[in-house]
Each structure stands twice: as C-alpha cells, then as structure tokens.
Amino acid sequence: xxxxxxxxxxxxxxxxxxxxxxxxxxxxxxxxxxxxxxxxxxxxxxxxxxxxxxxxxxxxxxxxxxxxxxxxxxxxxxxxxxxxxxxxxxxxxxxxxxxxxxxxxxxxxxxxxxxxxxxxxxxxxxxxxxxxxxxxxxxxxxxxxxxxxxxxxxxxxxxxxxxxxxxxxxxxxxxxxxxxxxxxxxxxxxxxxxxxxxxxxxxxxxxxxxxxxxxxxxxxxxxxxxxxxxxxxxxxxxxxxxxxxxxxxxxxxxxxxxxxxxxxxxxxxxxxxxxxxxxxxxxxxxxxxxxxxxxxxxxxxxxxxxxxxxxxxxxxxxxxxxxxxxxxxxxxxxxxxxxxxxxxxxxxxxxxxxxxxxxxxxxxxxxxxxxxxxxxxxxxxxxxxxxxxxxxxxxxxxxxxxxxxxxxxxxxxxxxxx
Amino acid sequence: xxxxxxxxxxxxxxxxxxxxxxxxxxxxxxxxxxxxxxxxxxxxxxxxxxxxxxxxxxxxxxxxxxxxxxxxxxxxxxxxxxxxxxxxxxxxxxxxxxxxxxxxxxxxxxxxxxxxxxxxxxxxxxxxxxxxxxxxxxxxxxxxxxxxxxxxxxxxxxxxxxxxxxxxxxxxxxxxxxxxxxxxxxxxxxxxxxxxxxxxxxxxxxxxxxxxxxxxxxxxxxxxxxxxxxxxxxxxxxx
Ligand SMILES: Nc1ncnc2c1ncn2[C@@H]1O[C@H](COP(=O)(O)OP(=O)(O)OP(=O)(O)O)[C@@H](O)[C@H]1O
Ligand SMILES: [Mg+2]
Numbered sequence: 001x002x003x004x005x006x007x008x009x010x011x012x013x014x015x016x017x018x019x020x021x022x023x024x025x026x027x028x029x030x031x032x033x034x035x036x037x038x039x040x041x042x043x044x045x046x047x048x049x050x051x052x053x054x055x056x057x058x059x060x061x062x063x064x065x066x067x068x069x070x071x072x073x074x075x076x077x078x079x080x081x082x083x084x085x086x087x088x089x090x091x092x093x094x095x096x097x098x099x100x101x102x103x104x105x106x107x108x109x110x111x112x113x114x115x116x117x118x119x120x121x122x123x124x125x126x127x128x129x130x131x132x133x134x135x136x137x138x139x140x141x142x143x144x145x146x147x148x149x150x151x152x153x154x155x156x157x158x159x160x161x162x163x164x165x166x167x168x169x170x171x172x173x174x175x176x177x178x179x180x181x182x183x184x185x186x187x188x189x190x191x192x193x194x195x196x197x198x199x200x201x202x203x204x205x206x207x208x209x210x211x212x213x214x215x216x217x218x219x220x221x222x223x224x225x226x227x228x229x230x231x232x233x234x235x236x237x238x239x240x241x242x243x244x245x246x247x248x249x250x251x252x253x254x255x256x257x258x259x260x261x262x263x264x265x266x267x268x269x270x271x272x273x274x275x276x277x278x279x280x281x282x283x284x285x286x287x288x289x290x291x292x293x294x295x296x297x298x299x300x301x302x303x304x305x306x307x308x309x310x311x312x313x314x315x316x317x318x319x320x321x322x323x324x325x326x327x328x329x330x331x332x333x334x335x336x337x338x339x340x341x342x343x344x345x346x347x348x349x350x351x352x353x354x355x356x357x358x359x360x361x362x363x364x365x366x367x368x369x370x371x372x373x374x375x376x377x378x379x380x381x382x383x384x385x386x387x388x389x390x391x392x393x394x395x396x397x398x399x400x401x402x403x404x405x406x407x408x409x410x411x412x413x414x415x416x417x418x
Numbered sequence: 419x420x421x422x423x424x425x426x427x428x429x430x431x432x433x434x435x436x437x438x439x440x441x442x443x444x445x446x447x448x449x450x451x452x453x454x455x456x457x458x459x460x461x462x463x464x465x466x467x468x469x470x471x472x473x474x475x476x477x478x479x480x481x482x483x484x485x486x487x488x489x490x491x492x493x494x495x496x497x498x499x500x501x502x503x504x505x506x507x508x509x510x511x512x513x514x515x516x517x518x519x520x521x522x523x524x525x526x527x528x529x530x531x532x533x534x535x536x537x538x539x540x541x542x543x544x545x546x547x548x549x550x551x552x553x554x555x556x557x558x559x560x561x562x563x564x565x566x567x568x569x570x571x572x573x574x575x576x577x578x579x580x581x582x583x584x585x586x587x588x589x590x591x592x593x594x595x596x597x598x599x600x601x602x603x604x605x606x607x608x609x610x611x612x613x614x615x616x617x618x619x620x621x622x623x624x625x626x627x628x629x630x631x632x633x634x635x636x637x638x639x640x641x642x643x644x645x646x647x648x649x650x651x652x653x654x655x656x657x
Contacts, residue, residue: 273523280509280520287507289471292495292571293523 001059005051012047016040054386083350090256094249102248104364106255106320110313111360113259115340115352116266117309122338123347124266124275125302126282128185130334131172131192135165135307137199137329139314144212144324145205154218158315165311166304168195173303177296180285192334199326211325217247218254218319225250251320258316262309263349269305278302279347336360343384422447422575422607423468427477428487430460430467437463439631440477445575450601450608452618452639454652455628461611462504464628465579468609469501470494481575496524500573504580504611506564510553514544517552517563521570530570537566540596558589565593569600575607576600582614590614594621615652619643627652 021040025032093105118132142161146152152160176187199206206212217225225247269275277298280288288295318324340359344351358380366376423445430438437460445451455461467474470491479487486494495501500521509517518537522530538545541562547555552563561581568576578597582590594617600606612618619625619639627635627648635642642648 276512276516276520277523279512279516283509283511284507287503287509288520289491290469290495290501290503290507291520291523291567292492293520294490294492 001052001055004055005048008051009044009048012044013040016043082354086350086353094252099245099248102245102252104361106248106252107364108357108360109252109255109259110317111337111340111356112353113255113262113313113316114310114337115344115356116259116262116349117306117313118337119306119341119344119347119349119352120266120269120278120309121302121306122341123352124270124282125278125299125306127299127302128181129188129303129306130185130331130338131188131190131195132306132310132337133329133331133333134172134192134195135169135310136314136317136333137195137326138165138168138307139311140318140324140328141199141206141212141314142311143315143318144215147216148212148214154216154315154319158312161315162308162311165314166308169303169305169307169310170300172307173300177299189331189334192329192331196326196329199329206326209325209327211323211327213323215318215322215324217322218250220250251316255316255320258312262312265305265309266349274298274301339381343381420447421445421480422482423609424480425464425468425477426480428464428467428474428479429476430463430472431475432463432472437472437631438467438474441628441631441633443626443633445607445609447574447607448601448605449624450597450610450622452610452612452622452625453628454612454615454618454625456651457613459628460631461628462579463631465501465503465577465609465611468494468577469499495571498572498574499577500568500571500575501577502561502564502568502579502581505583506560508552508555508560508563508567510551512552513549514552514555514563515548517567518544518570521567523571525571529572533570533572537569540569540600541566558585558593561585561589561593562596565596573606575609577609577611579611580613581610582612582617590617594618597621615648616643619648 023034121129139161142164143157146157172191340355344355421444425443428441474487478485622639625642
C-alpha cells in the first residue's frame with residue numbers, strides 16, 4: 001500500500017515538476033523562469049495522501065456489505081421513482097423558474113438529447129463514435145442555410161436537418177463498417193474534425209469563421225415570439241402582455257419535447273428486432289453473422305438513427321442561438337456527450353439524463369469558480385470511476401421478458417469481452 | 419437419399435494461407451454426419467466456409483440443389499441453415515430468453531414463441547433460466563443455449579462446431595442424446611464437428627476425417643471406429 005502510494009507520488013512529481021514547478025514570468029527583457037519547489041511539494045504530498053486514503057478506503061469497505069445484487073436492486077427501485085419525478089420536475093420547471101434557470105434547463109436538455117442520441121450508437125450498438133458533434137453541426141448548418149437562403153421555417157427544416165444528418169451518418173458508416181474499437185474511434189474522430197474544417201473553409205456557403213447569423217426563431221403554428229408583440233405574435237393572439245420569457249419557455253418545451261421523442265424512440269427501438277440486433281451486435285458480431293443478421297444494415301441504421309437525433313438537436317441549437325459558427329462544434333463537444341453516455345452507464349436512459357444534469361448543470365453552477373471548474377470536473381470523473389465503474393445506472397433491464405420482469409445486475413456478470 | 423449439402427473441391431484461404439485444399443463432402447437429408455480432425459485441420463474453417471465467411475475460393479457448395487458459395491452470409495443463413503459456432507458465442511449480457519429470440523431473427527413473434535416451446539421441451543433447463551443472463555450460465559447450459567438459439571430459426575441443416583468443448587462427460591452425453599432425439603423425431607440434418615471422436619462417431623451415421631485441409635478418410639460411424647489408424651490417431655485414451 002505504501003509502495004503504491006509512493007509510486008503515485010513519483011508519477012505526480014514527474015508530471016507536476018515541470019507543470020507547476022516552473023512558473024514563467026514576463027520579465028523586462030525576456031521570459032524568466034521562477035522555480036516553485038513548495039507548490040510541487042504540496043501537490044505531490046496531496047497525491048501521496050490521497051492515494052493512501054483511497055487504498056485504505058477500498059480495503060476497509062467490506063466487499064459483501066452491500067452485495068452487488070442488492071445494490072443494483074436498490075438502484076432499480078430508486079430508478080422507478082426518480083424517472084417520473086425528474087420528468088414532472090422538467091415539465092413544471094417553467095412555472096416557477098426564472099430566465100437563468102430556464103436557459104440552463106434548455107442547455108441541459110440539449111445535452112440530454114445528444115446523450116440519448118449518441119447512446120443509440122455507443123450504448124446500444126457498441127460503436128465507439130468520437131465524432132458525434134459532426135451530426136450536430138450538420139443539423140445546425142442545415143437549418144441555418146435552409147432558413148436564411150430558402151426561407152424555410154423551423155418545423156419544415158427540423159425533419160430535413162434530421163434526414164441530412166442521417167445521410168451523413170450513413171456516409172460515415174460505410175467506410176467504417178469493418179472497423180472496431182480503437183480504429184473506429186479514430187476514424188469517427190477524424191470525421192468530426194473534417195466536417196468542422198469544411199465548415200470553416202467553405203466561406204462562400206457557410207461564411208467560414210464568421211458563421212451564419214440572423215437565423216429565424218421558431219414559431220408556434222405561425223405565431224411569432226417577438227419581444228415587441230405586434231401583429232401575428234403569440235402575445236397578440238392570446239391578448240397577453242408581450243414578454244421575452246414566452247420565447248424562452250417555448251424553446252424550453254420544444255427541446256423537452258424533442259428529448260422525450262428521442263427517449264421514446266430509443267425505448268421503442270430496443271424492443272424491436274432491430275434494437276435487439278444492435279445489442280447483439282455490441283456483444284458479438286461473429287455470432288450475429290452466424291444467426292443470419294445483416295450486420296451491414298444493422299450498423300448503418302444505428303449510425304443513421306443516432307445521427308438523425310444529433311441533427312434534430314443541431315437544428316434546435318441553431319434556432320435558439322440564432323447564430324452558428326464552426327467554433328461551437330469542436331471535438332470537446334463530442335467528448336462531453338460521450339462522457340455523459342459513459343458516466344450514465346452505457347445504454348441506460350435514466351443514467352444519461354442524470355449524467356447530463358450533473359455534468360452540464362454542475363459545470364454551470366460552478367461557473368463562479370471558473371479557474372477550478374475543470375479541476376472539479378476531473379476529480380468528479382475520477383471519483384465516479386472508482387465508486388461506480390460501470391456508470392451511474394448500471395443495471396440493464398431485459399428489453400423483453402418471459403412472464404415477470406426481472407432485473408439483472410451488471411455487477412453479477414463477469415467483465416464481458418472487448 | 420439425396421444430398422442436402424454437397425461440397426465439391428472447396429478451397430478457402432486466410433490471406434495467403436490455404437486452410438481448405440479441395441474438400442469433397444456430402445450430407446444427406448436426415449443424416450448426422452461428423453467431421454473429425456486434429457487441431458488446426460480446418461474443421462471450423464469448413465463450417466464457416468459453408469456459411470460464406472470466409473468465402474470459398476474454388477469449388478461448389480450445393481445446398482438443396484443450388485450453389486450458395488457466392489451468397490452473403492446473412493442470405494445463406496436464411497435458407498434454413500443454422501450454425502452453433504465454435505466457442506458457443508452466446509450474448510453474455512442478454513437474458514436466455516433474449517438470446518433465443520435473436521436466433522429467430524426475421525421471424526414472426528408467434529412463430530418464435532412456438533419454436534421456443536420446442537426448445538424448452540428439448541432443454542428444460544433453458545426454461546428455468548429464461549431470465550438469467552447468458553454470461554452467468556454454466557458451460558453446459560451455455561452450450562444448450564447456443565444449440566437452442568440455432569434451432570430457433572427452424573433449420574433443415576444444423577451445423578454444430580465442437581459442442582462438447584470443455585464439458586464434463588455426463589453433460590456431453592446429455593447434449594449428444596438431445597442431438598440424436600432431434601434427428602430422430604424431426605429428421606433434422608446435422609453436420610457435427612468434433613474433437614471427441616469416439617462419441618461423435620458413435621452418434622453419427624457417417625464421418626469424415628480432415629487432415630491439413632483435405633479429407634483423408636470417409637465411412638460409416640462403426641466403420642471408422644473400427645479402423646486402426648483412426649484408433650491410433652483420434653481415440654487413444656478417449657472414451
Ligand atoms: N481468421 C483466421 N485468420 C488466419 N488464419 C486462420 C484464421 N482462422 C483459422 N486460421 C488458420 O486456419 C487453420 C485451420 O483453422 P481451424 O480453426 O479451421 O481449425 P480447426 O480444425 O477448427 O481446429 P480446432 O480443432 O483447434 O478448433 C489453422 O492453421 C488456423 O491457424
Ligand atoms: Mg475449430
């Protein structure tokens with residue numbers, strides 16, 4: 001134990017020695033280096049003590065006290081309450097929350113939706129996609145261009161954005177059909193970057209780094225949400241005082257509806273043969289082939305459907321911001337969405353929602369601690385992976401059951417392959 | 419009797435390595451045929467080549483009168499051929515029930531339920547364990563599940579790759595007797611790859627011996643069992 005902690009401290013010394021130990025100052029004539037041995041000592045000491053504490057805690061924790069099965073059952077029972085409560089809270093939020101919290105709600109729900117969409121690809125079909133942001137971008141630009149160039153409305157463009165993103169999903173799917181694991185991850189990562197670079201450089205169409213502005217806001221059956229009210233506006237039609245908050249509330253319900261649609265479709269698909277084929281594909285591709293499943297079609301549909309939801313979310317993003325630029329679609333977005341899916345426990349709908357709430361909501365709440373935000377975020381990730389290595393909600397309920405439903409705990413199964 | 423499956427001069431390659439060197443083999447309707455051979459002889463490759471993965475490079479694979487050697491795997495498997503692959507390859511995180519349903523992929527729910535009852539009748543253990551995760555089953559149960567899953571597509575021809583792998587003799591006998599019952603009661607045609615040559619040859623109507631990617635011997639079960647070279651190479655100590 002001591003040895004382990006010592007080794008950790010050594011690694012920390014190597015890492016922090018240069019990172020913390022040397023501070024660059026802009027001197028009168030040139031950069032000067034100031035050594036900070038004390039700071040390094042503190043950091044290394046913290047790592048040493050932390051590692052010791054972690055090991056001690058692991059040792060002290062009785063392995064059978066909570067029993068893996070019991071824990072999963074408890075989680076399942078909690079899940080039964082949490083999901084409806086969360087939904088009720090989400091629906092009721094605009095009744096009591098102010099502008100700030102609604103904006104935050106919209107942001108969180110966008111990521112919930114992206115998480116559920118990516119969950120189809122990564123969680124269900126087991127295809128590690130590091131370029132999901134590409135489809136988000138395709139959806140956003142699809143709406144931005146269709147509305148500003150052709151004057152199409154949001155509700156016409158929404159399905160079009162989804163279809164376009166699905167098309168790009170298939171396009172990505174073809175070359176990567178034979179790839180698995182790490183290779184798939186790298187190619188999808190590159191794909192995400194390619195889309196962004198194209199958006200950045202195709203200045204005549206996308207406006208390059210300047211992006212596209214003046215994207216129209218969505219309407220409710222033709223009623224607009226202009227702040228000044230006026231002819232044909234929502235406030236005018238219902239004879240109420242015009243207010244900016246109407247639009248925010250409207251946007252909030254639009255994204256809530258879209259997210260719930262994503263959830264509903266995912267749950268439905270899981271029960272259909274196609275969804276079961278995705279899950280089987282994640283488990284064992286060779287076995288799927290030997291059962292006569294068309295692996296090509298199965299993979300492509302997973303990419304396409306996952307991408308379509310990314311596209312919907314993108315169109316929503318564009319209409320909410322009224323402005324898009326390539327800056328919003330960097331790799332870090334893909335990483336955040338993937339982290340949400342992984343943290344949530346691959347394949348779990350509730351887990352993804354909770355993870356998005358914690359990660360996006362959490363980092364917004366910690367905004368005041370801007371400097372420490374990434375530190376807290378990183379620490380939270382590490383703690384999560386130590387405490388619940390399979391994600392927040394790690395049980396997997398069978399999608400179909402014979403007679404009574406029975407939940408099977410993830411922890412009961414020895415680590416699967418891959 | 420007509421041959422349900424015939425291989426004529428089939429070769430298969432993994433890159434530059436030739437794994438099958440011109441195999442001729444027949445499986446008649448209603449027969450149990452076993453294929454025995456040492457490790458690396460190409461038995462699993464032969465099974466997989468019938469399923470189109472890898473593709474046969476030369477020769478013909480005739481099934482029910484048609485050459486299937488150029489079809490993609492999923493279309494071959496739709497022609498009432500089912501395979502229980504080497505190493506069982508059940509879906510570990512899915513329940514027994516879901517595993518079985520995967521075998522009925524592309525069939526109606528009613529048909530699947532009906533076939534499942536037949537599988538449960540054959541392996542009552544599967545019914546008891548219907549909600550359990552595939553990965554938590556014992557080796558013998560996993561083998562039953564793999565066979566049951568293959569049967570869910572209601573095949574005419576069942577390809578079994580080493581069902582006895584890693585199982586206790588008693589469980590092997592159970593599984594072999596289930597195969598025999600199926601063959602007798604439904605006329606299911608079976609091609610069985612086995613290391614366990616003694617038991618396989620006693621179960622099968624006919625057998626082939628594969629050495630280095632080519633068939634070296636063929637005959638009825640008792641005939642092969644009696645041959646001294648078979649006894650020396652494949653049956654020493656095995657009972
Ligand atoms: N995917 C593959 N890529 C390259 N070579 C392979 C592959 N699969 C099998 N081989 C080679 O083909 C030959 C035949 O292998 P095969 O698995 O068919 O043998 P087998 O008779 O089933 O053996 P065992 O009884 O051990 O299962 C071996 O030399 C093997 O190394
Ligand atoms: Mg083999």
